[in-house]
Amino acid sequence: MDSNGVDEQEMKLVQGAAGYVLEDVPHLTDYILDLPTYPNPLQSNPAYSVVRQYFVDEDDTVPQKIVVHKDSPRGTHFRRAGPRQKVYFKPADVRACIVTCGGLCPGLNTVIREIVCGLHYMYGVTEVLGVNCGFSGFYSKNTVTLTPKDVSDIHKRGGTMLGTSRGGHDTSKIVDNIQDREINQVYIIGGDGTQKGASAIYKEIRRRGLKVAVAGIPKTIDNDIPVIDKSFGFDTAVEEAQRAINAAHVEATSVENGIGLVKLMGRYSGFIAMYATLASRDVDCCLIPESPFYLEGKGGLYEFIAKRLRENGHMVIVVAEGAGQDLVAESIEQQDASGNKLLKDVGLWMSLKIKEHFAKQRKMDITLKYIDPTYMIRAIPANASDNVYSTLLAQSAVHGAMAGYTGFISGLVNGRHTYIPFNRITEKQNKVVITDRMWARMLSSTNQPSFMNPPNGVTEGAN
Numbered sequence: 001m002d003s004n005g006v007d008e009q010e011m012k013l014v015q016g017a018a019g020y021v022l023e024d025v026p027h028l029t030d031y032i033l034d035l036p037t038y039p040n041p042l043q044s045n046p047a048y049s050v051v052r053q054y055f056v057d058e059d060d061t062v063p064q065k066i067v068v069h070k071d072s073p074r075g076t077h078f079r080r081a082g083p084r085q086k087v088y089f090k091p092a093d094v095r096a097c098i099v100t101c102g103g104l105c106p107g108l109n110t111v112i113r114e115i116v117c118g119l120h121y122m123y124g125v126t127e128v129l130g131v132n133c134g135f136s137g138f139y140s141k142n143t144v145t146l147t148p149k150d151v152s153d154i155h156k157r158g159g160t161m162l163g164t165s166r167g168g169h170d171t172s173k174i175v176d177n178i179q180d181r182e183i184n185q186v187y188i189i190g191g192d193g194t195q196k197g198a199s200a201i202y203k204e205i206r207r208r209g210l211k212v213a214v215a216g217i218p219k220t221i222d223n224d225i226p227v228i229d230k231s232f233g234f235d236t237a238v239e240e241a242q243r244a245i246n247a248a249h250v251e252a253t254s255v256e257n258g259i260g261l262v263k264l265m266g267r268y269s270g271f272i273a274m275y276a277t278l279a280s281r282d283v284d285c286c287l288i289p290e291s292p293f294y295l296e297g298k299g300g301l302y303e304f305i306a307k308r309l310r311e312n313g314h315m316v317i318v319v320a321e322g323a324g325q326d327l328v329a330e331s332i333e334q335q336d337a338s339g340n341k342l343l344k345d346v347g348l349w350m351s352l353k354i355k356e357h358f359a360k361q362r363k364m365d366i367t368l369k370y371i372d373p374t375y376m377i378r379a380i381p382a383n384a385s386d387n388v389y390s391t392l393l394a395q396s397a398v399h400g401a402m403a404g405y406t407g408f409i410s411g412l413v414n415g416r417h418t419y420i421p422f423n424r425i426t427e428k429q430n431k432v433v434i435t436d437r438m439w440a441r442m443l444s445s446t447n448q449p450s451f452m453n454p455p456n457g458v459t460e461g462a463n
Contacts, residue, residue, distance in 0.1 A: 019073020088404030136168025263347030266320030
């Protein structure tokens with residue numbers, strides 16, 4: 001095992017010239033010998049007949065790093081997603097299932113729809129089951145049959161038609177159920193915790209020697225899954241957050257010394273807050289979990305608020321839910337069913353602290369409006385951009401499973417759809433790099449302090 005608990009024998013690394021390394025994904029033939037192959041049904045599919053090259057070359061890979069120097073090694077690559085000339089399942093023999101786990105996210109229903117429609121219309125698969133209410137649904141709930149007719153308009157609704165839950169993962173029970181129901185393709189939609197569960201399911205299936213392909217579609221509204229360019233639903237969340245920011249701006253500009261405070265999702269990663277701030281241009285200050293901030297003293301948040309109110313007569317503050325947690329409360333040990341630390345409401349806490357500070361100062365009367373659209377932005381249907389993206393992720397997963405790949409997630413890397421090993425997207429979380437250009441762009445947009453250098457003796461607000 002390596003430091004991340006990954007079995008080195010299961011890692012498929014292909015070394016090439018100039019430092020090229022392909023981090024390949026598992027294949028059914030890695031542990032089941034002499035599997036028969038079949039011609040891909042897409043060869044006779046009229047939708048693909050006009051495409052000059054509709055099969056992906058087996059040697060096609062996508063580099064993880066797109067910007068390199070002339071003497072740089074070629075670095076890590078991932079297998080390119082897409083249909084292969086040969087498949088390892090007869091369409092008539094496929095019995096697939098789909099499960100959604102964790103929190104809601106715009107685009108969940110689109111992914112479900114396109115897995116069902118992709119299997120049916122591209123490959124002629126007629127048996128697709130939906131697992132109700134997350135991982136526990138494998139052994140505690142009934143499944144539902146999914147046809148293109150059943151899912152025809154679900155992409156127009158938020159949430160997930162299958163229901164979801166946190167926790168409930170029992171690997172042995174789940175694989176027993178997969179085996180009993182003679183399921184041979186499993187599509188698992190969820191975040192990093194869910195994909196850790198998917199990885200455990202794949203390993204148990206491999207241990208038992210079952211011909212079952214396990215494909216993950218990574219889902220997180222926070223955009224905190226590493227390697228991939230972005231997660232589906234993120235664009236929709238940023239777009240919906242604009243409505244809350246606009247409302248805060250209207251409230252703030254309608255009174256003297258008005259402050260609009262908006263709390264957005266972002267437990268450990270501040271991508272929604274950062275991108276919503278950049279998109280809005282009405283925000284004066286953005287606070288995220290990755291960037292320390294402090295309240296009191298020279299260069300602190302209170303001083304900046306007073307300065308901006310004197311300059312403009314109003315201001316808008318955006319705060320991610322995970323920002324400033326060390327200020328809000330002492331060590332918090334409670335966790336939810338997914339193992340996530342339960343957070344205190346930083347938005348409500350900040351609104352009270354700001355009001356208290358200016359009431360004590362008696363130099364400036366303020367009017368503060370606190371807006372919390374947290375669950376609103378994840379409960380809506382996907383926008384056009386996310387609908388297209390979700391469709392391509394789902395179709396890539398279907399192509400991969402039919403081609404015999406397993407133990408992978410489909411994801412966008414440098415604008416190309418790829419197959420990525422489970423361990424690469426569960427080993428760490430993607431976070432805003434506050435020494436990167438994007439954060440600098442955000443700071444220049446708001447013209448806020450970086451809050452990186454609290455004055456001596458100031459401990460409140462230091463991360």
